[in-house]
Amino acid sequence: MFERSPSTLLRGVRRAAAAIALAAAAAGAHAADIYITAEFKPDINDPDKREFVNTTPWSGVCNSVHLQACINNEWWSIDTKVRGTKQGVRTNDYGRDSFYIGMPGPRTVTVTSDDGAHTFDLGVKIIGAALRLVDQDGDGPTEPASTGGAINCNRALSNTNANNRSVMRLWLRQDRGNGVLACALHWLHTNNYAIAEFDFTYQLTTPAPLAMRSGVYTGMTSFRVGGTGEGADFDLGNGVELDDNIVNVHFQLEVQHAFQLEVPAGSDRAVLAPRGGWTQWTDHGIVPKALEREIPFSISSSGQFSVSLQCQHAHSDGRCAIRNETVDAPDAPLDIQLTLPGFRDASSGAEAVGVALTSTMTPPVMTAESFIIRRPSRLHFSVNGEAVGTMLDHPGSRYRGDVTVIFDADP
Known part of the structure; x- marks a missing residue:
C-alpha cells in the first residue's frame, strides 16, 4: 500500500487595518482645525455590536466637572478653538445682541478610503453648542446672562464663576439638529466679554461598517463662525470679533474587521x-x-x-x-x-x-x-x-x- x-x-x-480619518480642507489665514475620530472593531464574542465607537478625546464643556453628565447623556463636546470678544448689551429681547448662538443644519460629508478607491457618506448633526464668556472689565455681575431656558433650545449644562465673572452655557437644540436655528438668553449687564471657549456637541450617522473594507477613511467639512451679516454657519450675533472665523473639522474613521x-x-x-x-x-x-x-x-x-x-x-x-x-x-x-x-x-x-x-x-x-x-x-x-x-x-x-x-x- x-x-x-x-x-x-x-x-x-x-494585515494591519488603518484608522478612520476625515481629512483637511484648504486652510485660510483665519482657520482652526479640529479632529473627530471613530472606530469599528467588531468582537467575535459580541457579534451584535455593529456600530462605530467615538474615539475623539474629550474637549470643551464636557471635559470638566460635567464629564460624567455628558457620558450619561451621550453628549460629546469639542472645543472649536475659536476665541474672540463679544460686546454685552443689557436687553431682554433674546435677540442678536444677547447671549446668542445660531447653529447650522445637518450636512453630509464624504469619507474616502486611504487608497482612494472607496467612498461613503457620513452624516453630521450639530445638536448643541456651548459658549464661555469672561467679563474683561471685571466689574460685572457673577451671573451676566439669564439662567432660564433659551428659545429653541434646552439648557443642558451651566456654571458661573464669581471669581472671574464668567458664564458658561451648553444648549441642546429641541430639533436635535435637523434644521438651521438660533438660541439666545438675554444679557443682565453691559460689558465687554472675552469668548474664552466656543464648543459644539454633535451626532454622527456613520456608514454601515460591515460594507466597508478594513482601513482608514477620511473626510473634512468646514464651518464659518461669525457675527452680523457674515453668513456664518455658527452665528454669535452682534458685537463679535474673532481670531478665527473658519473651523475645519477633520473626520477619521477606522475600520478593523474581525x-x-x-x-x-x-x-x-x-x-x-x-x-x-x-x-x-x-x-x-x-x-x-x-x-x-x-x-x-x-x-x-x-x-x-x-x-x-x-x-x-x-x-x-x-x-x-x-x-x-x-x-x-x-x-x-x-x-x-x-x-x-x-x-x-x-x-x-x-x-x-x-x-x-x-x-x-x-x-x-x-x-x-x-x-x-x-x-x-x-x-x-x-x-x-x-x-x-x-x-x-x-x-x-x-x-x-x-x-x-x-x-x-x-x-
Whole structure:
C-alpha cells in the first residue's frame, strides 16, 4: 500500500487595518482645525455590536466637572478653538445682541478610503453648542446672562464663576439638529466679554461598517463662525470679533474587521484515499474514480477577505500537484475546492460553494451580508480520473506535496 499525503496548511493573514480619518480642507489665514475620530472593531464574542465607537478625546464643556453628565447623556463636546470678544448689551429681547448662538443644519460629508478607491457618506448633526464668556472689565455681575431656558433650545449644562465673572452655557437644540436655528438668553449687564471657549456637541450617522473594507477613511467639512451679516454657519450675533472665523473639522474613521480561522488539530496533513476505502482496488482491481480528503474548519469574519493558493509543485494549468518521491513518475494534479456557507464572491455574487482554487487565478474576494461567527466550512482535495490510474501504476511508492491556502483579511 502506498500513501498519498499532500501536506495542507491553512493560514489566516491579518494585515494591519488603518484608522478612520476625515481629512483637511484648504486652510485660510483665519482657520482652526479640529479632529473627530471613530472606530469599528467588531468582537467575535459580541457579534451584535455593529456600530462605530467615538474615539475623539474629550474637549470643551464636557471635559470638566460635567464629564460624567455628558457620558450619561451621550453628549460629546469639542472645543472649536475659536476665541474672540463679544460686546454685552443689557436687553431682554433674546435677540442678536444677547447671549446668542445660531447653529447650522445637518450636512453630509464624504469619507474616502486611504487608497482612494472607496467612498461613503457620513452624516453630521450639530445638536448643541456651548459658549464661555469672561467679563474683561471685571466689574460685572457673577451671573451676566439669564439662567432660564433659551428659545429653541434646552439648557443642558451651566456654571458661573464669581471669581472671574464668567458664564458658561451648553444648549441642546429641541430639533436635535435637523434644521438651521438660533438660541439666545438675554444679557443682565453691559460689558465687554472675552469668548474664552466656543464648543459644539454633535451626532454622527456613520456608514454601515460591515460594507466597508478594513482601513482608514477620511473626510473634512468646514464651518464659518461669525457675527452680523457674515453668513456664518455658527452665528454669535452682534458685537463679535474673532481670531478665527473658519473651523475645519477633520473626520477619521477606522475600520478593523474581525477575522478568525479555527482549524482542527492534525489538519496540516491530508492523506488521500478512495471514498469507502481501498478494498475495491485491493480485492477486485477496480481503479477508484478519485483519491480524496476533506479538511473541515470554521471561519469568523465581519468583512471581506480573499483566498489564494501556493503550491510546492505547480501543474501547468495552475493546479497544485503531488509528486512521486520514490520513482520517476508524472506529477498528479490536485483539484482543490473551497466551500464557505453564507459567503459569496464579491465580484460575481455567486455562492462560495465548491470554488475551484488554482495558483494562477485572481484571488476571489469573499463577502457576506452579516457578521458570520464560527461558520463550519471545508476544503476538498482530490486526484481524479486518469491521474489515479497513473498513480496506481507505481504501487508501494509515495506521492507528496505541500499546498498553502491563504486567507487574506485585508484584500
